[in-house]
Amino acid sequence: MCGRxxxxSGIHDFVAALSMPNALINYAGNQPFELYNAAPSTQLALFHQEGQFLRADMVRWGWRPHWAKDRTAPINARxxxxxxxAFFKAIWPHRAIIVINNWFEWVDEGGPKKHPYLIRRKDRAPILCAAxxxxxxxxxxxxxxDGFVIITADSKGGMLDMHDRQPVTLSPELAREWLNPATPMERAEQMILLQGEPAEAFEWFKVDRAVGNVRNQQNGLINPISDSLL
Structure with a gap:
């Protein structure tokens, strides 16, 4: 998974996608986030369960243990x-869900530069990523x-020939089980290893190269383009 x-959408759209009846503790605000091209170190809305409550906080994308100051904070975990x-031992019990609208990958199509693609659900529902x-x-x-990492799995060639890793995405039912502190860690590991959503749930298309510049944040970045515009 590339880092973009x-x-x-707004927090309540994401809560609806999770379908959790729990009361929400919301530290993420009520306005749409309007982050169309979020890069590592961006503060993103992250969900975790606190007792019987669902809690949303703005948390930095990327984390490293305090003893690993000699390396860049990873954004993903295999x-x-x-x-x-050992690296993620301290946070493995601290399960969360990062809800996104889409992610981007860059594809080598034989030209001088790789081309960006957008990946989203076919039904356009928010994507529930294990974190x-x-x-x-x-x-x-x-x-x-504070920080978080997205858990990634082998893409197995299912999404074009884009990247060897993709986020582990969960159905709403499994996402709720993942968030539940009562879910045993062995069961949590089984879910992310064996029960992530298949490539068939997603679609992908080319987008403008402007997404490569993190300073570009306009909503047009998520629109498909045709080969004639390249």
Whole structure:
């Protein structure tokens, strides 16, 4: 998964996609986020469950443990290793969902430069991505160490020939189970390893190269373009 995504809907659209009856603790605001070209280190709306409540916070995309100051904060975690490696050990129990509208990948089509594609659900519903992180809660407020990573899996060639990794996306039912603190960690690992949504749930198309510049944030970045415009 390349490091670019869109999160432009409002928090209540994302809550509706999760279909959670829990009361919402909302620290993310009520206005549409209008992030059409979000890059690593951007503050994004992240959901986690706090007791019986669903909580939304704005959290930085990217995290590293305090002892790993010699490297850039990763934005993704491989599903094959995340539950057992030392790097993410501290946040593996802290499950979250990052709800997005789409993400972008760059495809090598034989030209001088790779071309950006947008990937979204065929039904246009928000995408529920499995994540883990360090984030505010009732006991501890915001911290300079807060952040999250998106869990990724082998794309297995299912989405064009774009990238060897894609986000682990979950159905609303599985996303709710993933968020539930009572879900055993062994069951959580099984979900992300075996029950992510298939490539058939998604569609993809070319978009303007302007998405390559993170300073470009206009909503036209998510519109398809034809080969005649390249």
């Amino acid at each position: 995504l869109s999160q432009y 599903v094959e290793k995340v539950a057992h490696g 883990i992180g360090q984030y505010p809660n009732a006991e501890f407020g915001p911290s300079e160490y």
